[in-house]
Amino acid sequence: MEIEEMSENQCRALLERSTIGRLGCSLEDQPYVLPVYFACEAKHIYVLSTLGQKIKWMRANPKVCMEIDEIASQSQWESVVVNGRYRELSEPLDEVEVSRARKLLGTRHRWWINVLAERRTQTDDDLSIAPLFFSIDIESLIGLRASAGEESGASPK
Protein backbone atom coordinates (compact mmCIF):
# COMPACT_ATOMS: atom_id res chain seq x y z
CA MET A 1 0.00 0.00 0.00
CA GLU A 2 1.18 3.51 -0.79
CA ILE A 3 0.18 6.67 1.04
CA GLU A 4 0.71 10.04 -0.60
CA GLU A 5 -0.17 13.65 0.03
CA MET A 6 -3.17 14.96 -1.88
CA SER A 7 -2.98 18.10 -4.00
CA GLU A 8 -5.23 21.03 -3.13
CA ASN A 9 -7.44 20.15 -6.12
CA GLN A 10 -7.78 16.56 -4.90
CA CYS A 11 -8.68 17.81 -1.41
CA ARG A 12 -11.32 20.14 -2.86
CA ALA A 13 -12.78 17.38 -5.01
CA LEU A 14 -13.28 15.21 -1.92
CA LEU A 15 -14.94 18.09 -0.06
CA GLU A 16 -17.26 18.79 -2.97
CA ARG A 17 -18.52 15.23 -3.32
CA SER A 18 -18.83 14.57 0.44
CA THR A 19 -21.83 15.27 2.62
CA ILE A 20 -20.66 14.26 6.11
CA GLY A 21 -17.64 15.51 8.01
CA ARG A 22 -16.43 15.28 11.57
CA LEU A 23 -16.21 18.70 13.15
CA GLY A 24 -13.84 19.35 16.03
CA CYS A 25 -14.04 22.31 18.35
CA SER A 26 -12.39 23.00 21.67
CA LEU A 27 -13.02 24.87 24.89
CA GLU A 28 -10.36 25.26 27.56
CA ASP A 29 -8.44 22.60 25.65
CA GLN A 30 -11.19 19.99 25.95
CA PRO A 31 -11.83 18.85 22.36
CA TYR A 32 -15.30 17.88 21.14
CA VAL A 33 -15.96 15.98 17.88
CA LEU A 34 -19.26 15.33 16.17
CA PRO A 35 -20.56 14.43 12.71
CA VAL A 36 -22.22 17.16 10.65
CA TYR A 37 -23.82 17.43 7.25
CA PHE A 38 -22.18 20.10 5.18
CA ALA A 39 -21.87 21.65 1.74
CA CYS A 40 -18.73 23.27 0.47
CA GLU A 41 -18.26 26.18 -1.91
CA ALA A 42 -15.03 28.08 -2.56
CA LYS A 43 -13.45 28.91 0.81
CA HIS A 44 -16.53 28.06 2.88
CA ILE A 45 -17.99 24.96 4.46
CA TYR A 46 -21.66 25.54 5.30
CA VAL A 47 -23.47 23.75 8.12
CA LEU A 48 -26.98 24.01 9.55
CA SER A 49 -27.33 23.63 13.30
CA THR A 50 -29.46 24.51 16.26
CA LEU A 51 -28.15 26.10 19.42
CA GLY A 52 -26.26 23.54 21.45
CA GLN A 53 -22.89 22.70 22.93
CA LYS A 54 -20.94 22.99 19.69
CA ILE A 55 -22.35 26.44 18.87
CA LYS A 56 -21.67 27.72 22.38
CA TRP A 57 -18.12 26.40 22.22
CA MET A 58 -17.40 27.81 18.74
CA ARG A 59 -18.77 31.20 19.73
CA ALA A 60 -16.28 31.18 22.61
CA ASN A 61 -13.44 29.77 20.49
CA PRO A 62 -13.80 30.02 16.70
CA LYS A 63 -10.77 27.86 15.90
CA VAL A 64 -12.15 24.64 14.40
CA CYS A 65 -10.98 21.58 12.52
CA MET A 66 -12.98 19.37 10.18
CA GLU A 67 -12.00 15.94 8.94
CA ILE A 68 -13.61 14.51 5.79
CA ASP A 69 -12.83 11.06 4.47
CA GLU A 70 -13.81 8.25 2.13
CA ILE A 71 -12.73 4.87 3.41
CA ALA A 72 -13.37 2.10 0.88
CA SER A 73 -11.06 -0.34 2.64
CA GLN A 74 -8.04 -0.32 4.90
CA SER A 75 -5.76 0.10 1.90
CA GLN A 76 -7.94 2.43 -0.15
CA TRP A 77 -8.91 5.71 1.49
CA GLU A 78 -8.69 9.49 1.37
CA SER A 79 -8.72 11.84 4.36
CA VAL A 80 -8.65 15.63 4.36
CA VAL A 81 -8.13 17.80 7.45
CA VAL A 82 -9.40 21.38 7.24
CA ASN A 83 -8.35 24.07 9.66
CA GLY A 84 -10.64 27.04 9.71
CA ARG A 85 -12.62 29.58 11.67
CA TYR A 86 -16.23 29.49 12.77
CA ARG A 87 -18.36 32.33 11.45
CA GLU A 88 -22.04 32.48 12.32
CA LEU A 89 -24.39 33.70 9.61
CA SER A 90 -27.19 35.99 10.66
CA GLU A 91 -30.06 37.57 8.85
CA PRO A 92 -30.55 40.15 7.49
CA LEU A 93 -26.80 40.91 7.54
CA ASP A 94 -25.78 37.68 5.79
CA GLU A 95 -29.03 37.14 3.91
CA VAL A 96 -27.40 36.36 0.55
CA GLU A 97 -24.97 33.87 2.08
CA VAL A 98 -27.70 32.19 4.16
CA SER A 99 -29.78 31.79 1.04
CA ARG A 100 -26.82 30.27 -0.79
CA ALA A 101 -26.04 27.90 2.12
CA ARG A 102 -29.68 26.81 2.31
CA LYS A 103 -29.72 26.07 -1.41
CA LEU A 104 -26.42 24.15 -1.37
CA LEU A 105 -27.43 22.06 1.62
CA GLY A 106 -30.97 21.55 0.44
CA THR A 107 -29.97 20.02 -2.84
CA ARG A 108 -27.80 17.44 -1.14
CA HIS A 109 -29.34 16.45 2.17
CA ARG A 110 -32.41 15.98 4.17
CA TRP A 111 -30.37 17.92 6.74
CA TRP A 112 -33.36 19.76 8.14
CA ILE A 113 -34.95 16.53 9.44
CA ASN A 114 -31.86 15.44 11.35
CA VAL A 115 -31.16 18.83 12.84
CA LEU A 116 -34.67 19.48 14.04
CA ALA A 117 -35.34 15.92 15.23
CA GLU A 118 -32.15 15.94 17.28
CA ARG A 119 -33.09 19.16 18.96
CA ARG A 120 -36.58 17.91 19.75
CA THR A 121 -35.12 15.09 21.86
CA GLN A 122 -33.32 17.63 23.99
CA THR A 123 -35.85 20.35 24.59
CA ASP A 124 -39.53 21.05 24.80
CA ASP A 125 -38.91 24.68 24.06
CA ASP A 126 -39.78 25.33 20.42
CA LEU A 127 -38.11 28.73 20.54
CA SER A 128 -34.68 27.19 21.07
CA ILE A 129 -34.88 25.02 17.98
CA ALA A 130 -34.68 27.88 15.51
CA PRO A 131 -32.02 26.72 13.05
CA LEU A 132 -28.90 28.72 12.35
CA PHE A 133 -26.33 28.50 9.61
CA PHE A 134 -22.63 28.87 10.06
CA SER A 135 -19.60 28.85 7.81
CA ILE A 136 -16.22 27.36 8.47
CA ASP A 137 -13.95 29.72 6.62
CA ILE A 138 -11.17 27.48 5.32
CA GLU A 139 -7.63 28.50 6.24
CA SER A 140 -5.75 25.36 5.28
CA LEU A 141 -6.35 21.92 3.75
CA ILE A 142 -4.14 18.86 4.11
CA GLY A 143 -4.98 15.47 2.62
CA LEU A 144 -3.53 11.99 2.54
CA ARG A 145 -4.65 9.11 0.39
CA ALA A 146 -3.84 5.42 0.28
CA SER A 147 -4.00 3.15 -2.70
CA ALA A 148 -3.32 -0.53 -2.93
CA GLY A 149 0.28 -1.06 -4.02
CA GLU A 150 2.67 -3.98 -4.03
CA GLU A 151 2.14 -4.66 -0.37
CA SER A 152 -1.63 -4.98 -0.62
CA GLY A 153 -1.49 -8.75 -0.68
CA ALA A 154 0.83 -9.01 2.28
CA SER A 155 -0.29 -10.40 5.58
CA PRO A 156 0.94 -9.66 9.11
CA LYS A 157 4.13 -11.45 10.07
Added chain:
Amino acid sequence: MEIEEMSENQCRALLERSTIGRLGCSLEDQPYVLPVYFACEAKHIYVLSTLGQKIKWMRANPKVCMEIDEIASQSQWESVVVNGRYRELSEPLDEVEVSRARKLLGTRHRWWINVLAERRTQTDDDLSIAPLFFSIDIESLIGLRASAGEESGASPK
Protein backbone atom coordinates in the same frame (compact mmCIF):
# COMPACT_ATOMS: atom_id res chain seq x y z
CA MET B 1 -37.48 10.07 11.96
CA GLU B 2 -36.87 9.71 15.67
CA ILE B 3 -33.66 10.47 17.53
CA GLU B 4 -33.07 9.05 20.98
CA GLU B 5 -30.28 8.83 23.49
CA MET B 6 -28.43 5.53 23.58
CA SER B 7 -27.93 3.56 26.77
CA GLU B 8 -24.40 2.89 28.00
CA ASN B 9 -24.72 -0.71 26.81
CA GLN B 10 -25.76 0.44 23.33
CA CYS B 11 -22.81 2.84 23.24
CA ARG B 12 -20.43 0.04 24.26
CA ALA B 13 -21.85 -2.31 21.64
CA LEU B 14 -21.14 0.25 18.92
CA LEU B 15 -17.57 0.72 20.17
CA GLU B 16 -16.97 -3.01 20.26
CA ARG B 17 -18.08 -3.66 16.70
CA SER B 18 -16.41 -0.56 15.20
CA THR B 19 -12.87 -0.33 13.90
CA ILE B 20 -12.55 3.32 12.88
CA GLY B 21 -13.12 6.40 15.01
CA ARG B 22 -12.38 10.09 14.66
CA LEU B 23 -10.01 11.26 17.35
CA GLY B 24 -9.95 14.88 18.47
CA CYS B 25 -7.14 16.48 20.40
CA SER B 26 -6.35 20.10 21.09
CA LEU B 27 -3.38 22.35 21.71
CA GLU B 28 -3.75 25.96 22.77
CA ASP B 29 -7.41 25.59 21.83
CA GLN B 30 -6.69 24.64 18.21
CA PRO B 31 -8.56 21.34 17.69
CA TYR B 32 -7.20 18.59 15.44
CA VAL B 33 -9.30 15.66 14.18
CA LEU B 34 -8.12 12.55 12.36
CA PRO B 35 -9.35 9.01 11.70
CA VAL B 36 -7.75 6.17 13.66
CA TYR B 37 -8.13 2.41 13.82
CA PHE B 38 -8.89 1.25 17.31
CA ALA B 39 -9.97 -1.64 19.49
CA CYS B 40 -11.97 -1.24 22.66
CA GLU B 41 -11.94 -3.28 25.85
CA ALA B 42 -13.55 -2.33 29.15
CA LYS B 43 -12.61 1.30 29.93
CA HIS B 44 -9.87 1.52 27.28
CA ILE B 45 -9.68 2.39 23.62
CA TYR B 46 -6.39 1.16 22.17
CA VAL B 47 -4.68 2.77 19.19
CA LEU B 48 -1.37 2.15 17.42
CA SER B 49 0.48 5.18 16.14
CA THR B 50 3.87 6.52 15.24
CA LEU B 51 5.29 9.75 16.59
CA GLY B 52 3.62 12.69 14.89
CA GLN B 53 1.52 15.77 15.50
CA LYS B 54 -1.27 13.98 17.37
CA ILE B 55 1.12 12.25 19.78
CA LYS B 56 2.99 15.49 20.49
CA TRP B 57 -0.27 17.30 21.11
CA MET B 58 -1.73 14.59 23.36
CA ARG B 59 1.48 14.42 25.40
CA ALA B 60 1.10 18.16 25.97
CA ASN B 61 -2.67 17.97 26.58
CA PRO B 62 -4.10 14.52 27.41
CA LYS B 63 -7.76 15.61 27.20
CA VAL B 64 -9.18 13.90 24.11
CA CYS B 65 -12.51 13.18 22.45
CA MET B 66 -13.36 10.35 20.10
CA GLU B 67 -16.42 10.09 17.90
CA ILE B 68 -17.55 6.71 16.56
CA ASP B 69 -20.52 6.28 14.26
CA GLU B 70 -22.41 4.03 11.90
CA ILE B 71 -24.30 5.97 9.26
CA ALA B 72 -26.51 3.71 7.14
CA SER B 73 -28.55 6.60 5.80
CA GLN B 74 -29.59 10.09 6.79
CA SER B 75 -32.42 8.69 8.89
CA GLN B 76 -30.65 5.61 10.26
CA TRP B 77 -27.49 6.24 12.22
CA GLU B 78 -25.76 5.91 15.57
CA SER B 79 -23.09 8.24 16.94
CA VAL B 80 -21.17 7.96 20.20
CA VAL B 81 -18.93 10.66 21.67
CA VAL B 82 -16.28 9.51 24.13
CA ASN B 83 -14.46 11.89 26.43
CA GLY B 84 -11.27 10.49 27.85
CA ARG B 85 -7.62 10.91 28.64
CA TYR B 86 -4.58 9.98 26.59
CA ARG B 87 -2.22 7.50 28.27
CA GLU B 88 0.86 6.33 26.43
CA LEU B 89 1.84 2.71 26.90
CA SER B 90 5.52 1.96 27.27
CA GLU B 91 7.48 -1.23 27.60
CA PRO B 92 8.51 -2.85 29.83
CA LEU B 93 6.28 -0.95 32.28
CA ASP B 94 3.05 -1.61 30.41
CA GLU B 95 4.17 -4.84 28.77
CA VAL B 96 1.00 -6.78 29.58
CA GLU B 97 -1.28 -4.02 28.32
CA VAL B 98 0.79 -3.50 25.13
CA SER B 99 0.54 -7.21 24.44
CA ARG B 100 -3.21 -7.09 24.95
CA ALA B 101 -3.60 -4.02 22.72
CA ARG B 102 -1.51 -5.63 19.99
CA LYS B 103 -3.64 -8.76 20.11
CA LEU B 104 -6.96 -6.87 20.05
CA LEU B 105 -5.88 -4.65 17.18
CA GLY B 106 -4.19 -7.44 15.26
CA THR B 107 -7.27 -9.58 15.13
CA ARG B 108 -9.33 -6.79 13.63
CA HIS B 109 -7.19 -4.67 11.36
CA ARG B 110 -4.28 -4.52 9.07
CA TRP B 111 -3.45 -1.44 11.16
CA TRP B 112 0.29 -1.99 10.99
CA ILE B 113 0.35 -1.42 7.21
CA ASN B 114 -1.48 1.90 7.40
CA VAL B 115 0.50 3.25 10.30
CA LEU B 116 3.90 2.40 8.91
CA ALA B 117 3.09 3.37 5.32
CA GLU B 118 1.81 6.75 6.44
CA ARG B 119 4.97 7.42 8.38
CA ARG B 120 7.17 6.39 5.47
CA THR B 121 5.69 9.18 3.35
CA GLN B 122 6.72 11.73 5.96
CA THR B 123 10.22 10.69 6.92
CA ASP B 124 13.28 8.91 5.65
CA ASP B 125 14.40 8.28 9.19
CA ASP B 126 13.58 4.68 10.06
CA LEU B 127 14.27 5.34 13.74
CA SER B 128 11.31 7.69 14.03
CA ILE B 129 8.80 5.16 12.71
CA ALA B 130 8.94 2.90 15.76
CA PRO B 131 5.26 2.28 16.54
CA LEU B 132 3.77 3.12 19.91
CA PHE B 133 0.51 2.14 21.54
CA PHE B 134 -1.70 4.40 23.55
CA SER B 135 -4.92 4.07 25.46
CA ILE B 136 -7.76 6.52 25.67
CA ASP B 137 -9.02 5.91 29.17
CA ILE B 138 -12.77 6.43 28.87
CA GLU B 139 -14.30 8.97 31.26
CA SER B 140 -17.73 9.40 29.67
CA LEU B 141 -19.84 8.08 26.79
CA ILE B 142 -22.80 9.80 25.18
CA GLY B 143 -24.68 8.40 22.20
CA LEU B 144 -27.56 9.37 19.94
CA ARG B 145 -29.29 7.21 17.40
CA ALA B 146 -31.82 7.85 14.67
CA SER B 147 -34.33 5.44 13.29
CA ALA B 148 -36.83 5.94 10.52
CA GLY B 149 -40.15 6.93 12.05
CA GLU B 150 -43.38 8.43 10.78
CA GLU B 151 -41.60 11.37 9.25
CA SER B 152 -39.23 9.30 7.15
CA GLY B 153 -41.29 9.66 4.05
CA ALA B 154 -41.71 13.40 4.39
CA SER B 155 -40.07 15.81 2.00
CA PRO B 156 -38.89 19.37 2.57
CA LYS B 157 -41.63 21.97 2.46
